[in-house]
């Protein structure tokens with residue numbers, strides 16, 4: 001039986017040792033024992049009957065005990081963390097998170113923010129620290145970009161999501177942002193996953209599927225975030241998963257949108273699933289059909305790249321929608337959802 005024990009951060013080492021002895025677990029890292037930060041341990045325990053569990057729960061050194069099988073943190077049937085709604089999720093319609101790939105400047109950002117807000121977006125996106133394949137490509141405006149996103153939020157009222165590339169950038173991003181994006185290339189940056197989950201601000205996290213990651217690997221990455229939440233003593237998962245296309249032999253799209261993963265993830269976990277059609281498509285003509293397919297398959301929201309002048313974009317221009325194309329997409333979504341409501 002596996003157990004997760006979150007210790008009270010102020011508990012004494014002897015008190016912790018006593019607790020671990022009670023469940024037959026050594027405090028030294030080993031094949032079935034692992035510390036996550038300084039106060040959370042996961043281990044296989046031979047003695048976890050109901051009376052041991054209730055003793056542990058009453059122990060002042062212990063903040064939380066969870067008995068679980070792997071994957072249960074994400075459980076559809078009553079895991080220890082509650083599903084939560086952010087960025088417009090569960091607000092009646094699909095969440096629409098839209099904005100430029102990268103923040104390039106004030107005019108570009110504010111023009112985009114105004115347009116997506118007018119088109120019913122529920123949140124704004126914009127990269128300030130960019131994970132680029134080439135070290136010679138534009139790497140983002142950094143903190144200056146975050147300040148512009150704050151201005152866009154003040155003006156439109158939209159919360160924004162943006163991405164730190166590593167643990168060192170997490171505090172900076174968390175000081176400004178309403179949600180933390182963990183990008184595809186960082187889905188397996190395990191220290192970042194845990195640190196983002198454990199961050200003191202408790203911001204929601206939008207975790208993108210790795211571009212060569214299986215659904216199982218995405219779900220295990222999600223567990224790292226959720227262990228961070230438990231380590232920080234939180235009751236909400238505050239985690240959104242995002243399918244953004246995977247690498248296959250197919251070359252006609254930038255990535256292959258794994259539409260089936262939406263339904264598979266919904267079978268396997270109780271987290272909101274959204275889809276990024278832009279990075280999957282790689283070119284703007286395909287964004288709307290993939291977006292509609294994703295919603296038809298049950299995605300709860302979309303993450304879409306929008307730029308006032310896509311041909312001039314410093315990053316991902318070919319897949320960015322113009323402002324009018326974004327407006328057309330929102331009408332397409334309304335029409336599809338309206339038609340399906342009539343059908344129902």
Ligand code: PEP
Nearest residue numbers: 127183184185208244279
């Ligand atoms: C992004 O959304 O800005 C991004 C870089 O996407 P991904 O991590 O999915 O490549």
Ligand code: MN
Nearest residue numbers: 101305315316
């Ligand atoms: Mn992009």
